[in-house]
Amino acid sequence: MKPQAFDYHRADDLADACQKMTAGEVRPIAGGQSLGPMLNLRLARPDALLDVAILRELRGCQRITGGVLIGAAVTHAEIEDGLVPDNTGGILPRIARGIAYRAVRSRGTIGGSLAHADPAADWITTLTALGAQVILQRPSSRGSARRRMYLDDFVTGAMQTALSPDELLIAVFVPDVAADSRFGYFKLCRKTGELAHAMAAVFCAATGDGQRVVFGALPGAPLLLAGGDALDQASWRGALAERYPDMEEADITVRLHVMNKALKRSQTHEQ
Numbered sequence: 001m002k003p004q005a006f007d008y009h010r011a012d013d014l015a016d017a018c019q020k021m022t023a024g025e026v027r028p029i030a031g032g033q034s035l036g037p038m039l040n041l042r043l044a045r046p047d048a049l050l051d052v053a054i055l056r057e058l059r060g061c062q063r064i065t066g067g068v069l070i071g072a073a074v075t076h077a078e079i080e081d082g083l084v085p086d087n088t089g090g091i092l093p094r095i096a097r098g099i100a101y102r103a104v105r106s107r108g109t110i111g112g113s114l115a116h117a118d119p120a121a122d123w124i125t126t127l128t129a130l131g132a133q134v135i136l137q138r139p140s141s142r143g144s145a146r147r148r149m150y151l152d153d154f155v156t157g158a159m160q161t162a163l164s165p166d167e168l169l170i171a172v173f174v175p176d177v178a179a180d181s182r183f184g185y186f187k188l189c190r191k192t193g194e195l196a197h198a199m200a201a202v203f204c205a206a207t208g209d210g211q212r213v214v215f216g217a218l219p220g221a222p223l224l225l226a227g228g229d230a231l232d233q234a235s236w237r238g239a240l241a242e243r244y245p246d247m248e249e250a251d252i253t254v255r256l257h258v259m260n261k262a263l264k265r266s267q268t269h270e271q
Helices: 014-020 035-040 076-080 090-097 102-108 110-114 124-129 233-243 249-268
Strands: 007-010 028-031 048-051 061-064 067-071 132-139 144-150 153-156 169-176 180-190 198-204 211-216 223-224
Touching: 007 249, 014 169, 028 102, 067 249, 076 090, 076 102, 076 110, 090 124, 090 180, 110 124, 110 169, 124 180, 124 211, 180 249, 198 249, 211 233, 211 249, 223 233, 233 249
Parallel strands: 007 048, 028 048
Antiparallel strands: 061 067, 067 169, 132 144, 132 169, 180 198, 198 211, 211 223
């Protein structure tokens, strides 16, 4: 199937991109690895595509207080190859390495993946567990306005986010991960490169009760458990049953298995 006809625009800079976002139904595109298939299947029918891949403001990375700011148009491959400052003890490049295939990683971007909000995407589950935030920008009477949101607030459902129609995801803030923190990640796929059927991430901060467990690849937004009960298996089962009362026992069992694998990896540093 071919996509519905659309206009194509390129932005000169970030301010120009934000302004162009106000002209009808406009979808920003960088790598196009997520949006492209949706266009071909006509699940997305925008009036225009706005090419933001070359915007300098979306291509940089910057160390700031408490973490690293990664531009939305940075590719998975660039993170995999160590071209982005890694403040996570290897978590970011390890996750990037497991995304689909190299050809996809060379084009797909971290911002595009988050804005697309596929429940089975690696970055959403991982970065929610790490407590990451997204930076959003929109035009305003004073030029532009920015807001910052935690990922668990940003992703509101399957393929749904808190992005306004005229808003652009411009960067991701990844907080510093202490060296003695623990992280485990596991996803269940039929074969390498396919989207996961179940996935989970476990993060335990080095100090305090900073425990975060995230279930991905669910019918809706990722399911986050945080705090002292986050590592309790009964809490996992209860949270799944509460969110999805119609979920079959077999599906819950599979997800608990995946969560246990992620937890084991966090305890043994298995990759």
